[in-house]
Amino acid sequence: MNEINILILSAGRRVELVQCFQQAAEKLNVKSNIVAGDCSNTAPALYFADRTYELPRISEPNYINSIIDACNNEKISLVIPTIDTDLLLLAENKDLIEKQTSARVLISDYKVVEVCRDKINTQKYLEQNSFGIPKMYTDEEVADGNLQFPIFIKPKSGSSSVNTFKVNNLSELNIYKGIVKDPIIQDFMEGEEFTVDVFLDFESNIISIVPRLRIATRSGEISKGKVVRDREIIDNVTDLMNVLKPIGHITVQLMKTRKGINYIEINPRFGGGAPMSIMSGADSCENLFRLLMGEKLEYNENYKDKLTFLRFDSSICLNEDLEL
Numbered sequence: 619m620n621e622i623n624i625l626i627l628s629a630g631r632r633v634e635l636v637q638c639f640q641q642a643a644e645k646l647n648v649k650s651n652i653v654a655g656d657c658s659n660t661a662p663a664l665y666f667a668d669r670t671y672e673l674p675r676i677s678e679p680n681y682i683n684s685i686i687d688a689c690n691n692e693k694i695s696l697v698i699p700t701i702d703t704d705l706l707l708l709a710e711n712k713d714l715i716e717k718q719t720s721a722r723v724l725i726s727d728y729k730v731v732e733v734c735r736d737k738i739n740t741q742k743y744l745e746q747n748s749f750g751i752p753k754m755y756t757d758e759e760v761a762d763g764n765l766q767f768p769i770f771i772k773p774k775s776g777s778s779s780v781n782t783f784k785v786n787n788l789s790e791l792n793i794y795k796g797i798v799k800d801p802i803i804q805d806f807m808e809g810e811e812f813t814v815d816v817f818l819d820f821e822s823n824i825i826s827i828v829p830r831l832r833i834a835t836r837s838g839e840i841s842k843g844k845v846v847r848d849r850e851i852i853d854n855v856t857d858l859m860n861v862l863k864p865i866g867h868i869t870v871q872l873m874k875t876r877k878g879i880n881y882i883e884i885n886p887r888f889g890g891g892a893p894m895s896i897m898s899g900a901d902s903c904e905n906l907f908r909l910l911m912g913e914k915l916e917y918n919e920n921y922k923d924k925l926t927f928l929r930f931d932s933s934i935c936l937n938e939d940l941e942l
Contacts, residue, residue: 629654629663634893642903689719726864752805774800809875815895822863828895840891894927
């Protein structure tokens with residue numbers, strides 16, 4: 619393969635991810651264009667990518683055809699989703715995109731995405747496979763007031779911790795039920811919260827697992843994190859991945875509680891904090907280039923432990939006359 623071009627969908631603010639792919643290509647001496655696709659010409663990542671491509675909104679009927687056009691026009695080798703609303707649509711159209719282009723789509727099987735995108739499906743899947751997860755209350759239990767406060771309420775298909783609340787009493791619950799659409803009500807968990815970056819090859823073989831302690835978050839996304847090589851977490855997540863069998867970069871959120879490991883959610887995509895694990899040495903971007911070049915990868919823990927990362931915003935100034 620002479621050239622490996624990557625298309626990052628809904629590139630938005632994923633500047634770090636764009637740069638991680640660029641650095642991986644440079645390290646491996648791979649000829650590559652990192653193409654940022656977005657529906658907005660003011661998405662910050664566009665101004666750091668090697669090339670850009672204007673895409674319609676995900677909700678528009680020509681979205682998939684536009685991805686196909688982008689892949690053919692830019693000679694794309696791999697398509698990378700970055701937001702939750704993309705996932706089911708891409709999983710459903712993966713075969714179509716791959717048949718009409720030379721690109722692979724970094725998306726897990728549709729059944730895997732179905733489990734991850736719907737929090738009720740996630741709950742049932744984890745319970746059925748004997749993984750820890752906080753109790754979810756039925757509508758009948760909620761109606762009867764048969765609850766042990768504090769509890770936690772979140773939307774069935776939410777992301778980035780939007781409309782998620784700790785609930786201390788029945789009065790608060792009635793207020794939040796009017797705010798949260800299609801709510802899930804669970805026991806409230808106390809403990810240390812971790813994000814775990816997992817990378818699996820295209821055959822669902824695990825290549826790396828990096829637990830990160832969530833020190834601080836902002837708008838549901840990690841702002842301060844510490845890499846912690848926690849054996850209990852690594853072993854438990856290994857068991858989960860071997861059952862679920864996703865592919866690519868997977869972001870798992872869990873809590874270490876007095877009762878053990880309890881899962882919060884599974885996101886089958888690059889999370890916003892993924893560059894922390896990448897920079898620690900578990901380089902999913904480099905892994906993807908190597909896989910696309912036909913290399914066979916083995917499981918490893920060749921990342922630096924006990925690194926603390928602090929994330930911050932930066933600004934871009936655009937001249938009114940500037941065009942992409």
